[in-house]
Amino acid sequence: MSLTKITFFERFEADILSGKKTITIRDESEKDYALDSVVQVSTYETNRWFCALKIHSVISLPYSQLSEFHAQQENMTLLALKTVIQEIYPNIESLYVISYELVG
Numbered sequence: 001m002s003l004t005k006i007t008f009f010e011r012f013e014a015d016i017l018s019g020k021k022t023i024t025i026r027d028e029s030e031k032d033y034a035l036d037s038v039v040q041v042s043t044y045e046t047n048r049w050f051c052a053l054k055i056h057s058v059i060s061l062p063y064s065q066l067s068e069f070h071a072q073q074e075n076m077t078l079l080a081l082k083t084v085i086q087e088i089y090p091n092i093e094s095l096y097v098i099s100y101e102l103v104g
Protein backbone atom coordinates (compact mmCIF):
# COMPACT_ATOMS: atom_id res chain seq x y z
CA MET A 1 0.00 0.00 0.00
CA SER A 2 1.36 3.41 -0.95
CA LEU A 3 1.80 6.19 1.58
CA THR A 4 -0.70 9.06 1.38
CA LYS A 5 0.66 11.41 4.04
CA ILE A 6 4.00 12.97 4.89
CA THR A 7 5.25 15.11 7.75
CA PHE A 8 7.90 17.82 7.77
CA PHE A 9 9.54 19.69 10.60
CA GLU A 10 7.84 23.07 10.99
CA ARG A 11 11.07 24.89 10.20
CA PHE A 12 10.79 23.74 6.56
CA GLU A 13 7.16 24.81 6.04
CA ALA A 14 7.89 28.27 4.61
CA ASP A 15 10.40 26.92 2.09
CA ILE A 16 7.93 24.28 0.89
CA LEU A 17 5.08 26.77 0.53
CA SER A 18 7.29 29.25 -1.35
CA GLY A 19 8.53 26.57 -3.76
CA LYS A 20 12.15 26.94 -2.62
CA LYS A 21 12.31 23.36 -1.31
CA THR A 22 11.31 20.82 -3.95
CA ILE A 23 12.72 17.56 -2.59
CA THR A 24 12.93 15.71 0.65
CA ILE A 25 15.31 12.89 1.52
CA ARG A 26 13.93 10.00 3.54
CA ASP A 27 14.91 6.52 4.64
CA GLU A 28 13.56 3.12 3.63
CA SER A 29 10.47 3.47 5.85
CA GLU A 30 9.24 6.50 3.84
CA LYS A 31 9.95 5.59 0.23
CA ASP A 32 6.64 4.02 -0.81
CA TYR A 33 4.96 6.99 -2.48
CA ALA A 34 3.17 6.33 -5.76
CA LEU A 35 4.31 8.50 -8.66
CA ASP A 36 1.81 11.28 -9.51
CA SER A 37 -0.10 10.69 -6.28
CA VAL A 38 -1.14 13.67 -4.16
CA VAL A 39 -0.14 13.41 -0.51
CA GLN A 40 -1.33 15.48 2.43
CA VAL A 41 1.34 17.31 4.37
CA SER A 42 1.39 18.19 8.04
CA THR A 43 3.90 19.31 10.61
CA TYR A 44 5.76 16.68 12.58
CA GLU A 45 5.48 18.64 15.81
CA THR A 46 1.68 19.21 16.00
CA ASN A 47 0.28 17.31 13.00
CA ARG A 48 -1.08 20.60 11.57
CA TRP A 49 -2.01 20.21 7.88
CA PHE A 50 -0.37 22.86 5.70
CA CYS A 51 -0.40 21.74 2.05
CA ALA A 52 -0.69 18.98 -0.53
CA LEU A 53 2.18 17.76 -2.70
CA LYS A 54 2.18 15.79 -5.96
CA ILE A 55 4.94 13.17 -6.01
CA HIS A 56 7.13 13.36 -9.11
CA SER A 57 9.81 10.78 -8.36
CA VAL A 58 11.34 8.58 -5.69
CA ILE A 59 14.99 7.82 -6.42
CA SER A 60 17.47 5.78 -4.41
CA LEU A 61 20.43 7.86 -3.22
CA PRO A 62 23.29 6.62 -1.05
CA TYR A 63 24.25 9.20 1.59
CA SER A 64 27.74 9.31 0.10
CA GLN A 65 26.30 10.66 -3.18
CA LEU A 66 24.58 13.72 -1.71
CA SER A 67 25.61 16.67 -3.85
CA GLU A 68 25.29 20.43 -4.26
CA PHE A 69 22.43 19.71 -6.67
CA HIS A 70 20.42 18.06 -3.88
CA ALA A 71 21.32 20.88 -1.50
CA GLN A 72 20.05 23.49 -3.99
CA GLN A 73 16.73 21.66 -4.24
CA GLU A 74 16.56 21.64 -0.43
CA ASN A 75 17.38 25.38 -0.35
CA MET A 76 20.38 24.83 1.92
CA THR A 77 24.11 24.36 1.72
CA LEU A 78 25.49 20.85 1.22
CA LEU A 79 27.07 21.00 4.69
CA ALA A 80 23.73 21.98 6.25
CA LEU A 81 21.93 19.22 4.36
CA LYS A 82 24.44 16.57 5.44
CA THR A 83 24.14 17.77 9.03
CA VAL A 84 20.34 17.60 8.96
CA ILE A 85 20.39 14.13 7.40
CA GLN A 86 22.86 12.85 9.99
CA GLU A 87 20.66 14.24 12.78
CA ILE A 88 17.51 12.57 11.44
CA TYR A 89 19.03 9.38 9.99
CA PRO A 90 22.34 8.78 11.80
CA ASN A 91 24.67 6.40 9.96
CA ILE A 92 22.02 5.41 7.37
CA GLU A 93 23.59 5.02 3.91
CA SER A 94 20.48 3.98 1.99
CA LEU A 95 18.31 7.06 1.36
CA TYR A 96 15.63 8.14 -1.14
CA VAL A 97 15.15 11.49 -2.85
CA ILE A 98 11.46 12.32 -3.16
CA SER A 99 10.74 15.16 -5.58
CA TYR A 100 7.40 16.92 -5.49
CA GLU A 101 5.31 19.83 -6.67
CA LEU A 102 3.09 22.00 -4.49
CA VAL A 103 -0.52 21.49 -5.58
CA GLY A 104 -2.61 22.84 -2.75
Ligand SMILES: CC(=O)Nc1ccn([C@H]2C[C@H](O)[C@@H](CO)O2)c(=O)n1
Binds near residue numbers: 026044085088
Ligand atom coordinates in the same frame (compact mmCIF):
# COMPACT_ATOMS: atom_id res chain seq x y z
C1 LIG B 1 9.30 15.04 10.25
C2 LIG B 1 9.67 13.71 9.80
O1 LIG B 1 8.98 12.77 10.18
N1 LIG B 1 10.75 13.49 9.03
C3 LIG B 1 11.43 14.44 8.28
C4 LIG B 1 12.52 14.04 7.57
C5 LIG B 1 13.16 14.95 6.79
N2 LIG B 1 12.74 16.23 6.77
C6 LIG B 1 13.43 17.21 5.94
C7 LIG B 1 14.76 17.63 6.41
C8 LIG B 1 15.48 17.99 5.13
O2 LIG B 1 15.05 19.21 4.60
C9 LIG B 1 14.96 16.98 4.21
C10 LIG B 1 15.90 15.83 4.14
O3 LIG B 1 15.49 14.73 4.80
O4 LIG B 1 13.64 16.68 4.65
C11 LIG B 1 11.68 16.65 7.49
O5 LIG B 1 11.28 17.84 7.47
N3 LIG B 1 11.03 15.74 8.24
